[in-house]
Amino acid sequence: MKNLKQSLAVSLWFIFLTFPLMVVKVNTSDKIVQWRWMNILWVGLAIFLLSFVWRHALARKEARQMAAQSGQDDLNKPTRIQAMLEDQKLRTRAMFALLIVALAFPWVFDTYQSTIMISALIYVVLGLGLNITVGLAGLLDLGYVAFFAVGAYSYALLNHHFGLGFWTVLPVGGILSCLFGVILGFPILRLRGDYLAIVTLGFGMIIKVVLENWSDFSFGPSGIANIDKPSLFGLKMDIAASTTYIYYIMIALVILTVIVTGRLKNSRIGRAWIALREDEIACVAMGIDMARTKLSAYALGAFWAGMVGVMFAAKTTFINPASFTFMESAIILSIVVLGGMGSILGVILGAMILILMPEYLRAFSEYRMIIFGAAMVLMMIFRPQGIISNVRQKYQFKGLKEKTENV
Amino acid sequence: MSDTDKQVLLEVKGLTMDFGGLRAVDSIDLSVSEGEIAALIGPNGAGKTTFFNCVTGIYTPTAGDILLHPKGKPTRRVNGSKPNKVTTLGMARTFQNIRLFPDMTVLENVMIGRHCRTRTGLTGAILRGAAARKEEQEIVEFSYCLLEKVGLDEFANEYSKNLPYGAQRRLEIARAMATEPFLLLLDEPAAGMNPQETTDLDALICRIRDEEQIAILLIEHDMKLVMNISDKIHVMEYGKKIATGTPNEIKDNPKVIEAYLGEEAEA
Amino acid sequence: MKGFNLLLAALVACVTLATPTLAADTIKLGVAGPHSGDLAPYGIPAMKAAQLVVKKINAKGGVLGKQVELLIQDDQCKPEIATNTATKLVTQGADVVLGHICSGATKAALGIYKDAKIPVMSPSATNPGLTQSGDYPNFYRTIASDDMQAKLAVDFAIDKLGAKKVAVLHDKGDYGKGFAEFAKKFVDESGKAEVVLFEGITPGAMDYSSIVQKIRRVKADILIFGGYHPEASKLVAQMKRKRMKTAFLSDDGVKDVSFIKVAGAAAEGAYMTGPRDLSTIPLNAAATAEFKAAYGEDPGAFFQEGYSAAMALLNAIEKAGSTDYAAVTKALQTQYVETPVGKIKFDGKGDAEGVGFSVYQVKGGQFAELK
């Protein structure tokens, strides 16, 4: 009964809240007011039902937290998926199966599906790159798309002016972007947390403005067209073949990224990044050079964005500054956070969901973005650690005891 | 114990630290010698932690000299050096309010301490060559041994945030020891520990000094612990040093008693 | 579950694709443009136009005896999405495509259509390079290109209005900056006037008061603006507020009823170029009436062009007798067709012959064509 009353109150509140925007529609030039009274009903009904679900979900979440606090249920207890991941045998098998699916994909599905998949894979690499900066080193970067743009423009311009091929520019783009990361990193090393966020956001916007205005360099807002697709021994490929080819390059790039970031994560440098994220002061007090660690995190994050930027330019064959907006940075950041900060598998899943969801939601194209926004909020509320939370590596060791026994 | 034959490791002269108009540390002289366990005591707010922060490079002192004399290496003045430099030179610390890396495992926390003593770079981490793998294995084993020494080996793969309080303090000590210091600064290592844990800590600190040849400077409020293990005690009040001496000398020093009267009565 | 269904659907699709395809029993007309997001107002009218045309033609028995099927895809005007959209349309077997709306998205998508040999006709992509570069032989449009428009605007400003000092502004966008650069070029070439100010403004900025002051300071006779109506309304409103008499001349992106609605009184007297007046063309009146009957409001931007493009494409298939690329191309380039934008056919580069631009002025809350 109490719940019923509460839900009623909530839905009345939302009817009030949405009244001017949902019900009234004025056309000032024709002097017509359109009253859409039915919308009150829908809003009221929807909110009434949703408030039950909401309360139930919140209560469940709280119950879990309480249990965790009183020690009955360990929050860090590996979930079923994580437990499965721990199992070496299962893991190898799963990876093998995944690889087969990935390799077979373009033959099973049509070219369009492959194109979409390429887009998603591009975001996987972007997510993994940003994961280094944000997820591991804890440096909030809201202008990550700038590095993506550096890569894309490197290829577009080098290809346009000097006819350099995709394979030549792929590392070059990565390295240029890396350098850019270091240059950008220097002045903002001293900044903490949210100051960093706004400055990086500013850098992202500055890049776009420069690309738009400096026409002699970047061809301005009209962009660069007819960028060469990746070549394969000079073969001429039709659209399906070249899509498949790009798809495989992307798969290779993703595998490379996963291996490299995976190894970095559990290396001396990766541990330093995480330590930096966890506690800056303790980190430096333990002998870690903060400037070098921060810069390396920036540069490596930027490196992947640059590489995949080259890929993006090659895939789209046309780029202009409009592709590198703040929204892109926000989406990449969301991939990292939704997927699970620091977790490689999580970021991959996050990218797949965030990029594929809007594509397949095309049926509701108008409602796509609003669902996207709502999903972000809900995810954060009910699963803030992301889809798959990060698990640290467990080590096998020989200690003193074993050693002395052996002697 | 006579200091004459022992080498001085840390020498602080006239250290002063101002925060705005407040003088938190006022021309302190202090030194720690090889094989010594020294304690820095004083009422709350006396400036002990600020002293630590100055010495370890977290704050840059307003005036004074901080000299490190590593064995067999030239003397270094470390005023205003970055904390990581100081640690690399051989002086490591723990924190009053525990500063572990909560989302890393216990073992990894200690492995962080190995950072400045190892050298695998990006390429090594990515390619995982023989040298990198060997070094990594050494890091793991070294760290695990340290965990055994502080009695945390069974928790090696737990997240450090899940450890009980006393264990977290010991983990901080292990982490600091992983940097292979010649001098260890402990900021209230016994805070929040029960009597049994404190007794264990007592033994641990002595073992560190005797077995690892690490000198120790500690801030502590637990007088029993301080009196038990210290070779030398320095007493601070209102930023100034008011006394130095052996435990017995300090116990009878009227200035110290006066400074502590309120505090002791409360405790 | 949804994912599973999709997977299933995709599998079924693959199986069907693998089996020898039966003769296609519909003509597939792809429609691509922004149908969601902030640029949707530029894409939806053309989409609705295509729907109206197809409905009408299907009611009359279709093209070549087959029904016309619409494949509608949203590209949000983003190049990277446009390539996906194009691939999707190609995969779905579109015979001809009406779109895309924005020049950037069009450029990105054209390569894909070119490889698939699909004629593409845009109602709105005015970038000169699309036709003049020769890179896209499969591209057509039912609207004149930016340089033509800029030439007309500059000639009007200099010859009719006698402007000596010209300020040129743009919105840093693909379309606006292109137009502005051509305008600057033509003013410089004319030798009768000079460009005293050439700058980009930030779309969406809170106000343009400093740039308006600047125009006043350089004592420009006329402001030529390349961009869209939201910025144009802000500019004219602020110029009026500063009690300035500088004439305002802009492009087709501003010739939109929204400009008059939003800028209100400040819009009075503003000049803009736009496709020549179509009100005398009976087909146009009919198309507009059709739209009003169906949706109860005035058609928006690029409705006529979209309507014409849909007619031209379907007409070409009818005349060609098949959906074969070469035959359709030939039909497009040789056969005249009556459309709401006039009687048109296409030249070798893809520009429509028979569409032209006029200069309009806002008079009494209406666009009046200046003859």
Added chain:
Amino acid sequence: MEYFIELFLGGLTRGSIYALIALGYTMVYGIIQLINFAHGEIYMIGAFVAYIVCGVLTIYGFHGVSILIIAGLLAVVYSCAYGYTLEKVAYRPLRNAPRLSPLISAIGMSIFLQNYVLLAQTPDFLPFPALIPDFEFMEPIAHIIGSPELVILVTTLVTMIMLTLLIKYTKIGKAMRATQQDMSMARLVGINVDRVISTTFVIGSALAAIGGVLVASYIGQVNFYIGFLAGVKAFTAAVLGGIGSVPGAVLGGLVLGLTESFAAGYISSDYEDVFAFGLLVLILILRPAGILGRATKQKV
């Protein structure tokens, strides 16, 4: 000289709007260390509600000042309601979550609110009636400063003074300051922290709504997307002035507005945003906590 004054006044006008919005950012940040990315949308909703109310009232035959007052009031009421609900739905459940979670939630909310207005209303630009009349006495200098600019400047000034009084002397203002200093301490001395946070959102939203109505009336148009850029700029202003500091937000807004105005007036508007963000980077390098921000020494 006249040109300089014109640019100065133009920058001041723009800066006051930035300041009004920046206050919402800075107050929220000061208390819960959250960049409320959706704050720009609250400003947009304020403007939109005012548009709808004006439209309805005009059509039903109301005139002049009464419209201005009713529309302004309702815009404030609704913005506050949205700000309040926003905090309750999207941020409160995340009070103890990792630091980035509320930020992502805020970005999600921003996308949600934009598209909500787009779907519920229209993606088009809509004409906003000029609510502020042209005063007779302003006519001789209208080319330098118009009536709307004057009204914006005066309104902002009055609002700022009221806000300062509110924070300084009222009970809730004191509670806000206490919560900003130390939330758990404030809770211990019996301050209802949840209510303080809600109030902060409500006050911030009210200021944003005032800004929204003023701007919409000044430039004469509204659209679902106007909140984004305004939000980013205002946030920049808040950081510039020292986030968490109320006078800092005002100063930051004015400095940013003036910089943009002078940069566009004397150099080029091509790189307007570059100047704005360049200034931000420069100031943060020199003073990492912003102009008026207190450099807090981290406690170790």
